[in-house]
Amino acid sequence: MAGPRVTVLDYGSGNIRSAVRALEHVGAEVTLSKDAKDIREADGLVVPGVGAFASVMQALKDVGAGPLIGRRIAGGRPVLGICVGHQVFFEEGVEHGIRTAGFGEWPGTVERLDAPVVPHMGWNTVDAAPGSRLFAGIEGERFYFVHSYAVQKWDFPVAQPRMTPPSVTWAEHGSRFIAAVENGPLSAVQFHPEKSGEAGAQLLANWLGTLA
Amino acid sequence: MSVAIRVIPCLDVDAGRVVKGVNFEGLRDAGDPVELAKRYNAVGADELTFLDVTASSGNRETTFDVVRTTAEEVFIPLTVGGGVRSADDVDRLLRAGADKASINTAAVDRPEVIREITHRFGSQVLVLSVDARRSTDPSLPSGFEVTTHGGRTGSGRDAVEWAREAADGGVGEILLNSIDADGTKEGFDVEMIAAVRAAVNVPIIASGGAGAPGHFPAAIAAGADAVLAASIFHFGPVDMIARVKQAIKEAGYPVR
Numbered sequence: 346m347a348g349p350r351v352t353v354l355d356y357g358s359g360n361i362r363s364a365v366r367a368l369e370h371v372g373a374e375v376t377l378s379k380d381a382k383d384i385r386e387a388d389g390l391v392v393p394g395v396g397a398f399a400s401v402m403q404a405l406k407d408v409g410a411g412p413l414i415g416r417r418i419a420g421g422r423p424v425l426g427i428c429v430g431h432q433v434f435f436e437e438g439v440e441h442g443i444r445t446a447g448f449g450e451w452p453g454t455v456e457r458l459d460a461p462v463v464p465h466m467g468w469n470t471v472d473a474a475p476g477s478r479l480f481a482g483i484e485g486e487r488f489y490f491v492h493s494y495a496v497q498k499w500d501f502p503v504a505q506p507r508m509t510p511p512s513v514t515w516a517e518h519g520s521r522f523i524a525a526v527e528n529g530p531l532s533a534v535q536f537h538p539e540k541s542g543e544a545g546a547q548l549l550a551n552w553l554g555t556l557a
Numbered sequence: 558m559s560v561a562i563r564v565i566p567c568l569d570v571d572a573g574r575v576v577k578g579v580n581f582e583g584l585r586d587a588g589d590p591v592e593l594a595k596r597y598n599a600v601g602a603d604e605l606t607f608l609d610v611t612a613s614s615g616n617r618e619t620t621f622d623v624v625r626t627t628a629e630e631v632f633i634p635l636t637v638g639g640g641v642r643s644a645d646d647v648d649r650l651l652r653a654g655a656d657k658a659s660i661n662t663a664a665v666d667r668p669e670v671i672r673e674i675t676h677r678f679g680s681q682v683l684v685l686s687v688d689a690r691r692s693t694d695p696s697l698p699s700g701f702e703v704t705t706h707g708g709r710t711g712s713g714r715d716a717v718e719w720a721r722e723a724a725d726g727g728v729g730e731i732l733l734n735s736i737d738a739d740g741t742k743e744g745f746d747v748e749m750i751a752a753v754r755a756a757v758n759v760p761i762i763a764s765g766g767a768g769a770p771g772h773f774p775a776a777i778a779a780g781a782d783a784v785l786a787a788s789i790f791h792f793g794p795v796d797m798i799a800r801v802k803q804a805i806k807e808a809g810y811p812v813r
Contacts, residue, residue, distance in 0.1 A: 362654045363654060465560060467560040467561055467760070467782065468813040489633070492681070493681075518559070539632060540632060542598065542633050545632060
């Protein structure tokens with residue numbers, strides 16, 4: 346039986362072979378593409394990303410990915426952001442004093458970590474959101490992080506009736522920061538599941554399990 | 558909650574084959590870097606480093622093949638060093654499936670290459686490898702000198718100053734190898750680690766001198782965020798990574 350069809354968005358960002366292979370490893374049929382059709386029709390879309398927030402946003406704009414991602418989310422079609430591909434779903438990123446708008450799906454600013462050692466590089470634990478589907482069965486595992494920036498404040502207006510608030514998973518390096526968000530069709534993780542060994546493979550498998 | 562101390566085996570690869578071999582039981586091919594990478598992943602390595610020691614650039618293509626195959630089968634971070642001289646070299650490694658590249662002599666020769674690489678790919682892809690030795694030269698304030706060409710050539714440059722300059726220039730990590738301690742199996746040069754720790758806030762990977770699990774906690778106490786070694790893992794018992802992690806854990810530091 347064919348696995349779920351996943352498109353990994355190919356817009357020139359770093360090492361994406363690993364994301365492709367890790368998804369294949371857990372049973373997905375993966376296409377590496379930036380074509381509208383592949384983005385639209387996949388059961389799941391993965392948005393990878395490494396480097397600077399501003400350059401990732403620019404690269405996403407250059408391939409016209411914003412509206413296509415937005416349409417998927419509006420249609421309830423699953424999207425998974427990884428690393429800077431997680432950060433771009435917040436309101437904005439601030440690097441060296443320069444503010445860059447993100448997709449603004451969630452409130453919050455991506456800012457430099459305040460810790461004795463930066464980048465935050467290595468395997469860290471998370472405080473998984475209660476009932477998280479992504480972290481089901483791997484709540485106590487460590488995941489591989491590589492980043493200098495993160496969202497450290499979460500001010501979601503909880504008083505909105507009839508709205509399920511996103512579920513937020515936290516981690517800590519110097520201060521607490523958002524390690525993952527699960528919000529209907531849109532999920533995003535600050536760490537690299539494709540580099541997180543067995544635990545990362547399980548997280549990707551859990552995500553595949555949410556695909557229609 | 559805090560980030561675990563990383564334990565990293567390093568494999569020297571020459572024309573696609575592991576040099577000096579690795580003494581693991583049950584390996585079909587002790588010279589196959591891909592099989593070794595899988596084995597190290599299975600026994601708990603937190604990352605892997607390949608050092609390409611291929612002398613002829615004509616044979617370098619085999620290294621890319623090795624990186625490609627490894628990245629397709631092993632899902633932990635992979636750093637590749639040796640022969641990295643430019644942003645284009647880094648690009649080729651990343652495209653082959655490496656997560657990070659390490660640079661050494663080329664950065665000493667031409668420090669601007671650090672910014673060229675980090676501007677294009679971000680800080681997280683670049684590891685500055687510093688081979689340093691003790692020196693009594695009064696022009697070196699820290700007493701540690703940067704060497705190149707595998708420790709054979711002195712550069713006249715202060716190692717701590719160089720680390721600081723490279724961190725300011727955007728390298729994401731510093732791999733600090735003590736040429737004096739390397740091969741002695743008598744422990745890390747903890748003074749060198751502490752001196753660099755005081756100068757930079759990027760992660761430090763300590764290397765050189767590990768001969769027993771008990772040597773590792775001192776490197777971490779001196780400020781290392783990760784530890785890299787070769788022979789202790791290649792020729793030790795198969796559970797050596799676990800033993801090293803146990804020693805680190807017993808000293809009160811987190812491990813995976």
